[in-house]
Amino acid sequence: MSLTSTAGRARHPGDDRDQIARWRLISLEKQLPQPRMLTAIGTPALVASLLLTLLAIFAFAYLSQGDTAGVPKAVVESQREFVHEISRSLNNSVGRSRDELSRTVEAYNARPDNVTAQLAALTKDQPKWRGVGVYTNDGRTGVAAVGRPVALPAGVPPGRAAVPLVDGNAPRLLLVEPLADNKLLLAELDLGIRTLRLDPRSKQAVLVVVPTGARALSQGAPVPADPKLDALIKEAVDGTARRATVTRTGTAAAPPAGSGSAGPVAPLVTADAVGSLGFSVVSLVYTPVTDASATREPLVAALALLVAAVAVLLILQYGLARPVRRLLLHAKAVASGNSPGEPPRTPNAQVNRIAAALSALAARQDPGSSARRDPAPGGTPAGLVVVLAVLAVLGAAGGVLTTLTQAERDLPGQVTRDTENQTGAVAAAIGDTLDGGYQKLVLVGRDNGKGDTAQVRRALDRLVDENNRFRSAYLLSADGSVVASVGREPLRPSGLVPGEGGVVLHDVQGRLPIIYAYHPLSDGRSLVAEFDVRYLTRLLQRVDGRVRVLDVDQRDILDSGGYLAFAQITTPAVVTASARALTGRTYAAVTDVDGVRSLLVAAPIAVDGTAAQLEWSVVAERPVTDFALPGNQLHHGALLVVVVTVGVGLLLFSWHYFFQLRPLRNLEREAVALAGGDTSRVVSPRWHDEIGAVAVCLEVCRQAAVHGEQRLGGAARIRPTEGMPTMIMTKVPERRRGGASRRRGD
Template identity: 35%
Template sequence: MFLLAGFVVLQLRTTDPGTVPDEVVESQQHLVESVARSVGASATQGVSDLSTVAVLPEAKPEQVLTQLQQSHPKWRGMALLDAATRKLVAAQGEPVPVEAVPDAVSEPTVTPVVRAAGDVRMLVVHPLANRPGWVLVASSSTGIPNTPLNGDLRQGLLLLATRTGEVIDTRGTSVKADDKPLQTLLDRAKTAAGGASGIVVGDPAPDTRQGQGVVAGREVAPVVAYAPVSTDTLSGTLGLAVLSVVHAPVGEPSSSWPGLTVAAALVFVGLLGFGLVRWAMVWPVRGLRADVLAVAGGNLKRKVRRSHASEVARIAHAVDHCRTELGGKKAKRRGPRGTWSVRIPVTLAALSLLGWSGWTTWTQGRVDVDVPQPVIANSRSQLGNTADAVRRSVNDGFVDLRAVTGLAGGKTPDALRSTVQQLAERHARYRSVYIVDKTGGLAVSAGRSPLRKAAEISGDGGVRLEDTTGRVPVLFAHAPLPDGQHRLVAEFDVDHIVTLLQRSPGQVRLVDAEMRTIVATDGFVAFQHIPDGHLRDSVTEALAGKPKATVHGAGTGRTVVASRAIEGHGVVSALRWTVVAEQPASELDLASNEVRRAALVAALIGVILALMLFAWHELVLVRPLRAAAKAADKLAEGDSRSVIFPTRQDQIGTIASCLEFCRQALVDGAGRLGAVRRPSGAATDATELIPVVPDTDEDRSPRRKAQV
């Protein structure tokens, strides 16, 4: 228990050394990693766009570039090159930096290029499968996504070219050139940003801002978080990194020791239980042992002390009964039964420790969770990146179909079979890709079996949700083929959408305008309406163009709720979908949560200790003593024929042995006392061998053997 008390003192401690809270630092780390994934996803999608058209057979060079420009307006410049001679075969849009194309192109590559004007272009190079020796090159502008920022922390995001250390894009609050401490901090982050993600924190300084919400005299510290940009499909990094710069408030140096009270209560409970067991059980048993040893040793004048413990009193009465009978007097068969059982103090000691565990859980395990404002703002920013990732994935899926149908010309579905198969294999967003006729019948299929019902599809193309009654949501994109008789359809994989939603912490849902759940990160029922309350209010505000993150509830039941409508360019915006996230405050990396978890662990250890101590006393002391008391009752009632077998080699075993000696004395006389209990002589006497007695003829006779 004293070890547990020490654990409680050390773990139930909240310390603020006068630095930026850990939860604020970690929230910035999560944010830059989320933004870096978004930038990397844009590069990955660029490779996917070119992969879609690079596998189409018999497409003319000008036709490929024209269709790519029409289906993917984001490309600023495009070119077809002869990989060996670097000669232009065809080009459209702004000039492509041919000198940035790698010498050997055997697989798709992505290279960021900073132009003379200072803006950055993402250069994607893809070899053509249908024209060996030719490569397709396209450049698009890139930058920091439209992520919500925290103005109270003067947050700014920077996109860094790690090879040169040049900042190529910024959003939010800019970094002043004369801010030497912050510039030094940025230099350290720039040096490390090319390898792995991390964070650096500067020295605190007074907040010099003026205006509403600024606390006079409060100190703030610059925090720079960084993360390299990488992709899932390309090895290594892209030579880019995302940096986040904030000025976070510094807490006052303080230290709180709530564990001292809890530990003191545990020590008190432990000492109380120890004293109770010693007084009510251990001491009476020791006194009884001394008395029965004296009687079993032949001292019939020794009185056996009485006790309020029931088992001890019953054994003492049995021994006193034997002593009286052996003294030639008539003894009473029934005597004092005691006041309590020895099990009661053991139970009370265990219950007191269980009570301490319950009290610790109630007082320390239910503390209010105070969620800092920077953590709330970070939840809103992360959810904004998630909503943008869902928008891009669905929109790009439709764009892929438009690119294929635009280059298909008059080809039949069978001629497009290989293209359909490669489209399904190269994109994780699709569960199946297929071509249907006017009646909805399958002509060509790739991937898993379609979930969409065989029915006519009308319109110029777009993204649809088939129905709102099925067990699995069927979201698909479709585009008509040039022949007017067929249509290319791609069903989106629900698991892929779930993976995108998991970029935000907590339970994240994708809901429609009628408040029905389409997909969720945890277990969900498709098209089930979200419950009334703060979730519905948050979705309503997001659809109204007022996305925000708020905290609801009280105590340990507080939750951080954030929502973001899927907006912007593309067909998915017309669906009026919203991404809403709900994260329990108890799951955040907050100091109060660490205290609560430590208190729950201590309470659990207390419960285990209580059960172990009760079980040990019950098996080692209580049950053997009760068994001896039951045998003593029979002896006191006159049953001198039932042998009392000692089963233990401890004090209770000694008491049982003495009861057996008393029983034998009642049968064979008082001479059995003392001499039976120990052999005569001294321990220093020499051991003598008894000579063998030879058998006589009479002993060998059959009659004698039968008698024996």
């Protein structure tokens, strides 16, 4: 638009009120805040509806995942953890055996003439060694041997090696160690797996498979001759070259005899490589498969969310967004001096009151105007409109909650057995750690018991450096005082050690259990090594859930979660499980623990050895809802959707409350006060949206009430002079350059 002076007009410009009103409206609109993408009055409703629609799609897809058929994921996961634990235990056992063999190599290199005694010391009370011998460099001619004859297989180079072998059902590992005099130390090690509790109904078998493809049945039911099953085992073993643990599932078929299963079962093969030793541990089970079942829960959840999305959009569009937009049109008409007409009747109470106040201001500006103030505009409060929209969202969350099926109350037998074996492995690991620590301390005392303090200190320093299980080690004098100490500051107070050696718990008081091994020396001194509680606690974390070590009086000694040391355990189910485990047998049951359906497994720390005198048990507790079963997955998925839906509702309410409801209520108070004659307070826009634009219009009306009609439109304008009226002219479009050139050419 442009301004121009037009002469020859007989009419005074002030008489053309329509022209002035149009100019005021144009000027006003140029000064009003323009809403951006995220600040418009209808944006929150649009965003919330879009989020609910996307959530409906996600809910339908996510909740439908539990409808697939096959082996339950919980069984697959438990088998993977079961096999991995066996593999890790076997790898650690081989590592300890190689350390023993390395010490024998050192002893031989120091005194080759004492080889017979050295081999006898290695194999004494250790049936795991099938045969040990010193051979010539070709591995064929023996110099000295103990146990069964050992020979270096053809094709194996004479160097340090570990060769897995299978002889019938007796898997073994041939360890080769070169000696200083160009001879070889050969030792055959039994790859024995600790006794496992296998489920006879699932026909479970644990195998050891070597790279040649030969396999040995370690424990469990015999594996039937079946080419498809052989191919499945080979595929799983080959996969361990790329991944640590591999699972393969066969085709479902009729259950084998004696399985006790009424429906079809599928062979599940899980393999895990044992370190870098070149062989794998394989578990084979026949597990029932679940049928794919179409459920109504995903569809009901999606429909509830879609209905909520539409309801939110309609409620906020007709209850808030459209009324505010109509109010803005009315406010611009009043602030520009145009005839506003009747104030808009909307469902929103705040909008109606502001519109009535603006009409009252218009009536004061133009007494002849037909606009009037409605004393009772009515309408629904804006806050209630927003609350209704939020209730629609929460109603959708309630609709999803109604689809929740009860979580699983029981577990497949295979999962229970696998957890039972894992808990037993943790108990055995703690027992081996304590008993093995004591044995290492005994070796230090045997080799350095008659040495001076400096020699014993050096030996203890090597002991702590080579064993993470110890936090400190020290030498006590005959009166119980510390003579030499290595590692961290001892926690055990000075004093005499009890008895003749072993592993003990110092006391049942304090913030930390003090567990130590001790060994008296022949001269009255004693060696003490304190175990690292954090190292022992990390062993408990090999089993999922909460795992505790309890003593015979049901006190909490170690715990995988936060706990108070020596706290008395009073939960009846846990106390029963621990007491049953102290009888020497593993306990497993699915029961209620403090009102939560859980799998409870307990195993004794040690039945014999030095750690048995502690009378400790490991108790593992895990809620049934933590297992990946179809019912649990649907339950958790619905809860996830409910939480996200409630989050959308909170976002919707917060967005409206802070950015729209509060500014609208403030604007209502300002408008009512201004209509009542209070022109002392400036009306400032809080946000750059439609409500802010109404606030600017209200401020223009306030200025017009104070300074006169010339303030309408929001800014000072060029005033016409006598004979030169101000008019609004239509903008003349620019001519094209081509046309102008042609005219100039003419």
